Amino acid sequence: MTRRPHHTAARQAAEGFTAAVCRAQDGCGTADGRVLEALRGATQRVPFGLLVATGCLGRHLHCPHHEGNQVPRTGHRVVVQPCSRDRTPLGPAVAFGPLMDPEQAEALAVWLAEGLHQGHRPPRRLLAVRPSRAPEP
Template sequence: MTRRPHHTAAQPAAEGFTAAVCRAEEGCGAGDGRVLEALRAAPRQVHCGLLVATGCLGRHLHCPHHEGNQVPRAGHRVVIQPCTTDRTPLGPALAFGPLTDPVQAEALANWLAEGLRQGRRPPRPLLAVRPSRPPEQ
């Protein structure tokens, strides 16, 4: 029996992204407008970057609207999907937030413009907070 060489297809580098920003009126969308403006810089810096305003992202991250969650309400939450130029997803979607300061949004925009294409990890302090544990009974 002869051994065949093991070939692994290298995953292409991200050429762009789709970023969904929560704009739910009673929650994340009420965050600081300066943060949203700083987020708008990201697709301007990346040829295949797309920023989409959407409703609640509770499916993708633990939304502060859900009863019992102790995550701060203020700030924008963003889910980002790295992709190719034809919008084919590359890897899992990443959740960020709450972004409460324009400096945080600028750091995220810079990572999308430079770090994402270079395969760098996202800025850890910007990653979405995890769900709160249910209270002990």
């Protein structure tokens, strides 16, 4: 039986991450600034961590501004993708939020700084809220 070679990036441990934080003015961007400060702290602890402020992340997670979604409006939404030193993605992006208090953001920051590169799963309680379903007729 012939074995297929493993892709180099798949065997590589994540040395960093790119975290995109929603800063939409009428939504996530109005959340508690202390949450954003905790996330900034994570990028300072990880040499190859990158925090990016962006507009609505509705394409990647279930934004409360999309009609029919009944999720809390306040709180930061964050999409994180593990990467190598040269910013090569090393796995799927993971959506978090809403992060509504600094303790939640600090838990995410700890995972980014300590757990991500060790292959630990992210804290389940911080994962993004799934979309609300319309009631069946």
